[in-house]
Amino acid sequence: MMRTVSEHQHVVAGLFPPPRAEVVPLAAALGRITAADVRATVDLPGFDNSAMDGYAVRAVDIAAAAEDSPVTLPVSADIPAGRTDPLYLDPGTAHRIMTGSPLPSGADAVVPVEQTDAGLQSVAVHASVAQGASVRTAGSDIVVGDLAIPAGTVLHAPAIGLLAALGLPGVEVLAPVRVVVVSTGSELVAAGQPLRHGQIYESNGVMLTSALSEAGAIARQEHFVPDDVAQFRERLDAIITDERGCDLIVTSGGVSAGAYEVVKDALAGDGVEFVKVAMQPGMPQGCGRIRGPDGQSVPIVTLPGNPVSAQVSFEVFLRAPLRRAMGLADDRERTTAELTAPLHSPAGKRQFRRGIIRIEDGRVVVDPIGPPSSHHLRYLAAANALIDVGTDTENLARGDLAEVILIDDGSA
Structure with missing residues (x-):
């Protein structure tokens, strides 16, 4: 008896622990x-503090100010941004003040410099202002204890700016899954080397390292190993132990039924x-x-070696639980699309065919591309979708609706 796709998805998902947290600098x-x-x-x-460059005043002192009859006040202090000593505004006076500078006690408004003559020793105010004008009150954005960023938020630049404004040097976030990729096969040669x-x-x-990184993991590739159990x-x-x-x-x-299947030979019956x-x-x-020499247990997922099989297996079994283990949603959209060509699927098997989904005359259609064989990587590279043909379906005709998994949203 073969295992169904859903059954194997459940088993693989069970290998992943709940998301873990770590503190990182902003x-x-x-x-x-x-x-x-x-x-x-x-x-x-x-x-x-002041929301404008201008003059801190008592609103009552300039209530009669107008363009043709300004009110003149002595300027008794200068308040640049960063001044920390406490100041008091006497009635009938003004303090020159810069944007963001602390409002002196006694002041209840700021007159923008554009409504004055910008004087230094005294200032002629050409317009009245209401109490609270151009004043940012303490806690008007957020107060101690307020929820600043909820759990589960993807941190973008403004959110990080808020955390910095709150004086936080770091933040507790969900840790990415650290994945190591190992390819096996004595026939493998590194790119750039001559082939025999x-x-x-x-x-x-x-x-696979690229696919894992794209899904949000921290992935690194180990140099591939030959078909040797001890070396593996x-x-x-x-x-x-790294x-x-x-x-x-x-x-x-190394997971098929033939000889020299190094992964199966090394690990079968050992967890x-x-x-x-x-x-x-x-x-x-x-x-x-599997357990390492120090007794540490690490989950392992062994994928087939044909490139299309490996990548499709990643999409079907690994991507969703991997993202859940990092607190991320499964971002692979499913939809239905009209087939532009017939398909045949083997009886009793769930087939994942490569396709290109597009809009034609207002309809969502999908073009099957390439044969179903597992070595035709060029067609997978060209695809933006997998056509998911169920186990109970052997033939689909042109024009039939098919289940489709979007594997490329076209974003950069």
């Missing part, structure tokens, strides 16, 4: 998600289960937990 917080409510630790503003007959360039490692186990032990940390290991290759999933592409799958 400079590193952009795009991160707050792990807890952040409450104001100070009032904003922290004191009554029977060799291929390694592509799964960089592809040594590499896993080194990954688990001081950079590892929350998840993802491998590609990792290898199964066949009723899907195309990506039937051979594995997952579980």
